[in-house]
Amino acid sequence: MPVFSIRRRSFLGLAASVITIVIITYLSAMPRLPNRPMEPHRGRTAPKPTQHTEETKKCQAGYYPSKNDCEPCPKDHFSLPGWISCTPYLKCDEIRSNIRRVRHLASGGVKHVYLAEWNSYSVALNEAHASKSDFAHDVAMLQMLTPHPRVNQPLGACGDLLVTQYHPLSSAEKINEVLGRDKYRKLDTVKTRFRLALDYVGVLDYLHGHSSLVMCDTNDLGKTLSQYLITEDLRLIVNDLDALPSAKDKGIKCGHRQIFGDFVAPEELWPYSNKPFEDEEMPGYNEKTDIWKIPRVVEFLLGGSEESLKVLENLKGIHSKCKEKDPKERPTAKEVLESYKSTWINF
Structure with missing residues (x-):
């Protein structure tokens, strides 16, 4: 093999190593982005809660941890207990394809309520069977009045279906x-x-x-x-x-x-x-x-x-x-x- 070919390869390898070191140094010096609620996006899976440390406050449903306290989720977003961020309300395609009914829980004058599963989380699936206007009012009120510690949290709605947080101890x-x-x-x-x-x-x-x-x-x-x-x-x-x-x-x-x-x-x-x-x-x-x-x-x-x-x-x-x-x-x-x-x- 010619000597100039060997020298050329050695030079190229050295140059690549130098460029790699420069890129790593630059990225390490970049400021870290602060924790923020998740931006709206579609077709996602549920964000899994991460391990909380002493510095990370554990927040209730509808809230996410900030530096000093728990902040409410943005409008049309939700979180479940243990999450460190919020995610947008579930849309029609997600509700119809990713919600699995488990069993019937209760029925009232306006809706049937089922225990359901979404991405391994237990949720309540509400389905209107009468008075569609009353059901729509229920959805609108829950969305308007949350997040709040004393109001059950909606996770998303689609026509005659409403997904809410599940509470196993009942009424x-x-x-x-x-x-x-x-x-x-x-x-x-x-x-x-x-x-x-x-x-x-x-x-x-x-x-x-x-x-x-x-x-x-x-x-x-x-x-x-x-x-x-x-x-x-x-x-x-x-x-x-x-x-x-x-x-x-x-x-x-x-x-x-x-x-x-x-x-x-x-x-x-x-x-x-x-x-x-x-x-x-x-x-x-x-x-x-x-x-x-x-x-x-x-x-x-x-x-x-x-x-x-x-x-x-x-x-x-x-x-x-x-x-x-x-x-x-x-x-x-x-x-x-x-x-x-x-x-x-x-x-």
């Missing part, structure tokens, strides 16, 4: 059953139960602060409790928002049929005993109907232990105000919440 009317299980029996304390009461009133405060939204699907205790879910850390979140009108500009009516019973507020009842019910003549009302129902719901949540009865005794004052027949005389949800907090501190 609030099962709280006594849940706290009776071996896993949670030691947590069946007045502290746990009062925190549930604070969550419930906190939800009302949040809804009333958004254009005076009224929880209409609440004609009895069981129906009211079914609108809320129990999370695995034993907190309450609101889940069903298909009957959530705004009383900001004018009075509302919860449906077009006559309402009966002593659970509902007096103004929800037909006021004219001398003639039959006529929807057109039924007067409207506002969010103070929710306030009337607080004592009954909280009595159920607190249970019948000796300590709970002591707490209820201390709540008699604010609860009697909630039961004023004149809605204008009842406190706001915020005032009830502040009274609860003060009562708990004193207790």
Whole structure:
């Protein structure tokens, strides 16, 4: 082999090594990009949670860790517990191709609910079977009011389908059953139960602060409790928002049929005993109907232990105000919440 050929190859190899070293040095000197929520993209798989260190804050669903705290996901994005970033709502193609139904969970007047699986995550798949307008309202309200710690998180929607976060402990009317299980029996304390009461009133405060939204699907205790879910850390979140009108500009009516019973507020009842019910003549009302129902719901949540009865005794004052027949005389949800907090501190 000629000498000049060997020398030429040696020179080229040396040059390549020098260029490689320069490129590596340049890339190492570049500043690192800060952690940010994931940018919108389509056709992706679920981002897997990474191992959290002491420096990385673990955030709840709908939030992602920043330098000092947890930040809410951007609009039309979501995250699940343990994630360090947010991802866009699931679109139609992803919902129809990547969601696998597992089993039926429950059915109501508007939708069926199924346990489903998405990329190894358990999710709730809601499917409308009646009143498509109510279902669309439910989707719109969940998207508008989240992320918020006391509102269930939507993961995406497509026509008659809505995907939400799955909470295996079910709805609030099962709280006594849940706290009776071996896993949670030691947590069946007045502290746990009062925190549930604070969550419930906190939800009302949040809804009333958004254009005076009224929880209409609440004609009895069981129906009211079914609108809320129990999370695995034993907190309450609101889940069903298909009957959530705004009383900001004018009075509302919860449906077009006559309402009966002593659970509902007096103004929800037909006021004219001398003639039959006529929807057109039924007067409207506002969010103070929710306030009337607080004592009954909280009595159920607190249970019948000796300590709970002591707490209820201390709540008699604010609860009697909630039961004023004149809605204008009842406190706001915020005032009830502040009274609860003060009562708990004193207790």
